[in-house]
Amino acid sequence: MATVKIYYEDQYVRSFKANIIKSSKDDQGRSYVVLDQTAFYPTGGGQPHDTGTLNNVRVNDVEEVDGEIRHFVDEPMEVLTECVGELDWNRRxxxxxxxxxxxxxxxxxxxxxxxxxxxxxxxxxxxxxxxxxxxxxxxxxxxxxxxxxxxxxxxxxxxxxxxxxxxxxxxxxxxxxxxxxxxxxxxxxxxxxxxxxxxxxxxxxxxxxxxxxxxxxxxxxxxxxxxxxxxxxxxxxEKHMIVHGLTSLLSVPQEQLQEATKRVIQQTKELEKTIVDLKMQLISHEANKLLNEAKVIGHYKLVQSIFQSRPVPELQQLAKRITENEGNILVLFINDDIDDKLQLVCASGKNLDKNMNQLLKDVLPKINGKGGGSDSIAQGGGDKSISAEQLMDELLRIL
Known part of the structure; x- marks a missing residue:
């Protein structure tokens, strides 16, 4: 029996009676039924499918496949069963x-x-x-x-x-x-x-x-x-609630929201710049302190330190600041991260003939790590398969 597409004839049908003429599963294992007539709209023409129920069994998808309208249901249903279809009318x-x-x-x-x-x-x-x-x-x-x-x-x-x-x-x-x-x-x-x-x-x-x-x-x-x-x-x-919330937060009427928001954004940018400047001042101070504590090893100085959960970009900036101020210096930083990771930053001054990228590659297998860089500075990280102290000893051994 050919399927009668009731939705073409009366689009205001909310419930209907029909007979199940086919019950099966598709290639994905989804249960579906085909009716002798239906008010469910199948996906097509840019419009999504209807949802609803057949004898209180949820219809979660409707598609037209090989000339038949398949109603995908949450549980299998028997053929030749008379059913009552109910559309989700709000959705329709x-x-x-x-x-x-x-x-x-x-x-x-x-x-x-x-x-x-x-x-x-x-x-x-x-x-x-x-x-x-x-x-x-x-x-x-x-x-x-x-x-x-x-x-x-x-x-x-x-x-x-x-x-x-x-x-x-x-x-x-x-x-x-x-x-x-x-x-x-x-x-x-x-x-x-x-x-x-x-x-x-x-x-x-x-x-x-x-x-x-x-x-x-x-x-x-x-x-x-x-x-x-x-x-x-x-x-x-939704937009009214957002606008109302913003007017309360910014203490301005709605018509002044745009200008008030611009001021807040500009102030935020200025504060962020101030924070960056202050951080760089702190890094400079820290770099001078580490440089004063450097060990003298032959013709060069060594700065080595283990940090706890320190952002790697900060360690890179710190290493660069140290090597900028001293040509004959070697910097070895290890970060003991809270996520059971070890991270490294290795840097050398311009007067030292030491390849930091090669040093990193030589030590990373110890922690199943990855990384890279240049001759003067390199960074990487890996698993905490050994302690931060053991990793530092390995770096010194390779050197």
């Missing part, structure tokens, strides 16, 4: 609002500016259309958004009609059809004529409202993000 109606809003928005772009929509995606939070253009302006978006909301406010009918290929010449279609059989048109009279198999309300007023959120360049297209209906109120509420 949300999709109806978003899809109809997309038709209106795309038609407004096409009619007013000739911008053609080449793809549509109905996401869980926002919807997007891709326009075949290079850029978009605030003025264009504002005008198109006004046109779309006026069409919604006028509460025009949204009609669906099945036509043949020969009958297509009677309609000014917004874009070429992808099929030439079982052609279904969604029509907003005197505004939009478009081939579509998705779900829509029967009047534009039920879309409620449309808001463009933002747009961005996507290769040779522009992607426009928008929301319709109940999602507009959700986004408005």
């Amino acid at each position: 109606f949300d999709h109806m609002q978003q899809h109809a809003g997309q038709h209106i928005l795309s038609a407004a772009f096409a009619d007013e500016y000739g911008y053609q929509t080449v793809s549509f995606h109905l996401g869980k939070e926002i919807c997007t259309i891709d326009l075949q253009i290079d850029n978009l302006t605030d003025e264009v978006v504002s005008k198109v958004e006004n046109i779309a909301n006026n069409i919604i406010l006028e509460n025009r009918p949204i009609e669906t009609k099945w036509v043949t290929e020969k009958e297509l010449s009677n309609y000014m279609l917004r874009k070429e059809l992808s099929v030439l059989e079982n052609i279904r048109l969604v029509i907003i009279p005197d505004f939009d004529y478009n081939g579509c198999g998705g779900t829509h309300p029967v009047e534009t007023g039920q879309v409620s409202s449309l808001k463009v959120l933002h747009w961005e360049k996507q290769k040779k297209k522009v992607r426009v993000s928008f929301v319709c209906g109940n999602r507009v109120m959700k986004h408005l509420h």
